[in-house]
Amino acid sequence: MPSPETDAPRGPIIPIGGAEAKTGTRDILTRVLALAGGPDARIAVIPTASELADTGDRYAKLFHDLGAAHVDVLEITEREHAHVPGAVETVERATGIFMTGGNQLRLSTILGGTPLAQAIRRQNAAGTVVAGTSAGAAVIPEHMIAAGATGPTPTTEKVTLAPGMGLTNRLVIDQHFRQRDRLGRLLTAVSYNPFATGVGIDEDTALVLGPDNVFEVIGSGTVTVVDPSELTYSSMDSARRNQPVSLIGLRVHVLAAGCTYDTEARTAAAPARVPYLDEDEDPVPDES
């Protein structure tokens, strides 16, 4: 999706399911940093979702430890802070933007409609990677899961949707997915209007949505894809309050690291198969 202003491709979008590894290989944060320019990166950390005072500094240290030259922490805790020119300029200068976890309604109520939110959208449209973990992942799409109940079954009131940051309208994103048993609320969200694809992202797992609208799964868990495009029946409009909803014809994929999903064609692909080799086996047998 080229930006209307620059013709550059949109930047990658990386929603993370929360609790990404902060020691060891740190696959997810390493990928975020690489897409932001590696050692030359200038990362803007937005800890607005969190009410803990040290969340921003904690991520600054993580990115520094991974080799980032510059990390700016934007302390935005009131709507007026998101109108300050200096904050907007920090986002405009960044080569990568990272939103921490916390409460996604803090992100939408404090940033929604402000110059800072517009700058994040503009930067992503012009090519800058935007990543977010947990609440920071939930706020990425146009339709944000703001809250909801646990459990596997969709019911009429299981989810609260609110407008998110609108970086993509192809996905509705849930996080801490397997850990918090959130299939029911993702199905509920998708069934209200079966046009978007639902993705439930486990902890320490992420997807990297490229400018071609294909995403790759990274990390240690799975991404559950709920594709409603072939849905033939939904009782969402007629089910009684808090009663289960019938959904006929959903297509579901469970994707671990290396799998990809094309959000336009709505097709999943396994990673290229690497043949398993026994250590004693000769990988290239002689022709004989």
Added chain:
Amino acid sequence: MPSPETDAPRGPIIPIGGAEAKTGTRDILTRVLALAGGPDARIAVIPTASELADTGDRYAKLFHDLGAAHVDVLEITEREHAHVPGAVETVERATGIFMTGGNQLRLSTILGGTPLAQAIRRQNAAGTVVAGTSAGAAVIPEHMIAAGATGPTPTTEKVTLAPGMGLTNRLVIDQHFRQRDRLGRLLTAVSYNPFATGVGIDEDTALVLGPDNVFEVIGSGTVTVVDPSELTYSSMDSARRNQPVSLIGLRVHVLAAGCTYDTEARTAAAPARVPYLDEDEDPVPDES
């Protein structure tokens, strides 16, 4: 907003607050018909929101009585009907599209993501007027008010949002506004993410949103505009469940017929003042 394919301006969008006059001057339906081409109009009526069998035919008769040459009623009651090429062609041929009242979740769950919904979006982008009353108005924007509680005060759970048809993302639309005391749920919807403008449309009242994103109010009631762009504080992210939410800095306009509102500049304008003339007074006094 020019269509990417045709460069033609987007067609008018007319959300109606329900219960529009069906006898007398019928200002609203007359305006819909005029924007669809007057006597040459070909109106496609989509009664999907309604569960009454005669809703479509009733509007067909209304438009015929007002002088429309052609009215097609699309009986779409299952998702598979919205994949039928003939139905899509009827929408593609139409010079005006009208969605009736009923339950907006029927519209989103039956049409969402189907070729018919895509055809409606494409037609509007290419210049065709799209109007909807009550549920048919609610489904027009990207963020649809699907359900909610009555009363004037915003509370954390007062509204259920769901993805709508996405013809505009500048407005969140409520209807039967004064008649059903819906200010609280509109404020709740707007406060989740203060980027869009909330409009509460009374019965027998409508707004005509032109391609320049300015709307004019028509009909016998008022449109209540809630502009959150100067909001300085919202407690939506911290208020307890079902407790009132504080919102500081909202701007509100109440607009009757003839008033206009610019959704980009966020400015309202009164109609040009027509001087009141006493019948016995000479409208052009002699200079003497």
